Amino acid sequence: MTKIEAIIQNSKLDAVKDALHEIGVEGMTVIEVRGHGRQKGHTEFYRGREYTVDLIPKIKLELVVADKMIDQVVNAVAAAARTGKIGDGKIFLSRIDEAIRIRNDERGEGAL
Amino acid sequence: MGKPNATKSALLIILLLTFAPLLFGQTAADVQSARITKLEQHIADAKTSGDNAWMLTSSALVLMMTGPGLALFYGGLVRKKNVLGTMMQSFAMMAIISVLWAIVSYSLCFGTGNSFIGGFHHLFLRGVGAQPDADYAATIPLQTFMIYQLMFAVITPALITGAFAERMKFSAMALFMILWSIVVYAPMAHMVWGKGGLLNASLGGRFPTLDFAGGTVVHVTSGVSALVCALYLGHRLGYPRQPMPPHSVVLSFIGACMLWVGWFGFNAGSALAAGSLATSAFVATHFAGAAAVIGWSGAEWLRNGKPSALGAISGAVAGLVAITPAAGFVGPMPALAIGFIAGVFCYFMVVRVKARFGYDDSLDAFGVHGAGGTLGALLTGIFAASTVNPIFKDAQGNALASGMIEGNLHQLLNQLVGVLIAWGLAIVGTLIILKIVDATVGLRVTEEHEVQGLDLSQHGEEGYYWEVPA
Numbered sequence: 001m002t003k004i005e006a007i008i009q010n011s012k013l014d015a016v017k018d019a020l021h022e023i024g025v026e027g028m029t030v031i032e033v034r035g036h037g038r039q040k041g042h043t044e045f046y047r048g049r050e051y052t053v054d055l056i057p058k059i060k061l062e063l064v065v066a067d068k069m070i071d072q073v074v075n076a077v078a079a080a081a082r083t084g085k086i087g088d089g090k091i092f093l094s095r096i097d098e099a100i101r102i103r104n105d106e107r108g109e110g111a112l
Numbered sequence: 113m114g115k116p117n118a119t120k121s122a123l124l125i126i127l128l129l130t131f132a133p134l135l136f137g138q139t140a141a142d143v144q145s146a147r148i149t150k151l152e153q154h155i156a157d158a159k160t161s162g163d164n165a166w167m168l169t170s171s172a173l174v175l176m177m178t179g180p181g182l183a184l185f186y187g188g189l190v191r192k193k194n195v196l197g198t199m200m201q202s203f204a205m206m207a208i209i210s211v212l213w214a215i216v217s218y219s220l221c222f223g224t225g226n227s228f229i230g231g232f233h234h235l236f237l238r239g240v241g242a243q244p245d246a247d248y249a250a251t252i253p254l255q256t257f258m259i260y261q262l263m264f265a266v267i268t269p270a271l272i273t274g275a276f277a278e279r280m281k282f283s284a285m286a287l288f289m290i291l292w293s294i295v296v297y298a299p300m301a302h303m304v305w306g307k308g309g310l311l312n313a314s315l316g317g318r319f320p321t322l323d324f325a326g327g328t329v330v331h332v333t334s335g336v337s338a339l340v341c342a343l344y345l346g347h348r349l350g351y352p353r354q355p356m357p358p359h360s361v362v363l364s365f366i367g368a369c370m371l372w373v374g375w376f377g378f379n380a381g382s383a384l385a386a387g388s389l390a391t392s393a394f395v396a397t398h399f400a401g402a403a404a405v406i407g408w409s410g411a412e413w414l415r416n417g418k419p420s421a422l423g424a425i426s427g428a429v430a431g432l433v434a435i436t437p438a439a440g441f442v443g444p445m446p447a448l449a450i451g452f453i454a455g456v457f458c459y460f461m462v463v464r465v466k467a468r469f470g471y472d473d474s475l476d477a478f479g480v481h482g483a484g485g486t487l488g489a490l491l492t493g494i495f496a497a498s499t500v501n502p503i504f505k506d507a508q509g510n511a512l513a514s515g516m517i518e519g520n521l522h523q524l525l526n527q528l529v530g531v532l533i534a535w536g537l538a539i540v541g542t543l544i545i546l547k548i549v550d551a552t553v554g555l556r557v558t559e560e561h562e563v564q565g566l567d568l569s570q571h572g573e574e575g576y577y578w579e580v581p582a
Contacts, residue, residue: 044357045416047426047476048463051355 001096006061007089008081019080028063039087066109163251166386173377174263184367192359193565194278195575201273213262220298227310230302249384268330274475275338282570296541321530325382327437327489328534335482336538347472368425375432379439393439400451404431407455430458434488446495493527
């Protein structure tokens with residue numbers, strides 16, 4: 001099992017969700033986050049006081065998938081979230097040792 | 113036996129009634145004059161009804177400027193953890209100053225006294241009833257005049273709270289405001305508006321200062337006191353290094369729009385009647401606010417490349433402040449000029465001057481009210497027109513020139529005297545009060561409480577208690 005964490009633009013959430021549903025991904029967790037990569041923040045002015053906002057609101061998507069799905073999921077997310085401009089986000093993969101369905105204690109990929 | 117008797121006496125009564133006027137020597141002319149007197153009374157009553165309706169409405173409008181107008185305006189500008197603390201400071205004025213007013217401060221402001229302060233004979237509102245006081249407002253009950261003036265006494269200290277936002281103890285704030293209302297506001301209001309006041313333009317002041325609705329009494333005193341408070345208390349923890357953007361410009365936006373509406377009661381109500389002078393002040397007020405938005409936003413647009421919402425509403429308030437002393441003395445075109453100048457000037461004060469000197473006038477009470485009020489008071493001396501309001505008259509009752517443009521150069525000097533007295537009183541009075549409050553209850557919250565925020569540390573609650581969505 002692999003955990004796929006994708007940090008994407010807020011405006012791309014719907015497109016990514018649709019793309020994932022199309023390839024049969026059934027569950028995901030969405031978190032509102034703030035952060036920045038190489039993308040610089042923006043400047044705000046309040047009564048002449050200048051504030052640099054470098055932590056920009058983003059969406060973080062977390063989903064754990066069976067290993068055979070990895071390429072398909074990564075491609076779907078990347079294709080749907082891409083605008084080609086700086087700030088499109090990143091995808092991280094990490095191994096997951098175990099998954100447990102709380103309702104019936106089912107274990108492994110079956111619990112996903 | 114009784115019946116003919118009754119008829120007889122009825123006849124006698126009719127006869128008596130018919131010829132009574134003749135018997136007592138009354139003529140047809142007397143009857144007519146009695147009718148005229150009665151009609152005059154009806155006309156006076158009708159005028160009182162009209163004026164009183166407007167003045168009660170105006171009183172309510174001015175109260176609305178403090179709560180929720182100013183509470184929202186200021187509440188939105190602070191950080192989330194201080195929203196209730198900030199709103200409470202305005203709201204507390206609605207309670208504390210009102211009670212104080214009923215007991216003592218109305219008498220100190222408007223009672224007959226000396227040139228500087230009123231006397232004590234209206235203590236506990238004694239003698240303040242349905243009967244008008246012709247010196248102040250001949251057509252409305254004195255009680256209406258009293259409640260209208262109270263609303264000014266409420267909002268003035270509330271304006272100061274913008275300078276020490278996010279760091280003053282609630283108890284210290286309450287004590288400070290009680291003392292300030294008596295030591296600074298009461299003498300200033302008496303000098304400008306009270307009978308025999310030193311600066312009163314229509315009731316025999318030594319230096320007749322034109323202040324229609326409180327440019328010096330309200331805005332200069334509060335704005336200058338605000339600066340003194342900001343300097344005395346020092347800046348907020350982390351200022352100016354740490355960013356402290358407004359937590360909700362949306363709240364401020366709603367508040368500013370309510371202030372604009374309330375200002376019609378503030379300025380047009382200051383005509384103290386519902387006649388054409390009220391209309392003139394209403395019109396001047398509106399145009400000044402509008403022009404000031406363009407002034408401030410234009411300056412900001414040129415400098416930052418974008419006109420911000422906060423800039424637009426701040427500009428409106430600046431223009432409304434500046435037109436306050438002039439509202440009942442100038443026509444629409446000077447009002448446009450006053451508003452536009454105030455918008456640009458206050459933008460400069462808030463953005464450049466504050467940054468240059470580094471004081472933490474957190475919500476710009478001085479930059480907008482102190483600076484805008486001073487500017488407006490001086491511009492009133494330039495633009496005041498006797499065609500709008502013949503305030504100065506010669507012995508024959510002919511109107512004399514009002515402002516500098518009409519040829520009364522001296523008026524600018526009188527305005528300057530009024531402004532200087534307001535500045536002096538505000539600086540000295542506020543400093544003394546701050547010393548007293550500092551020595552007794554202490555002014556600032558502890559560092560720990562400041563970091564925690566006033567909502568929790570002073571009031572034990574939070575403005576935004578988000579529950580986890582079910």
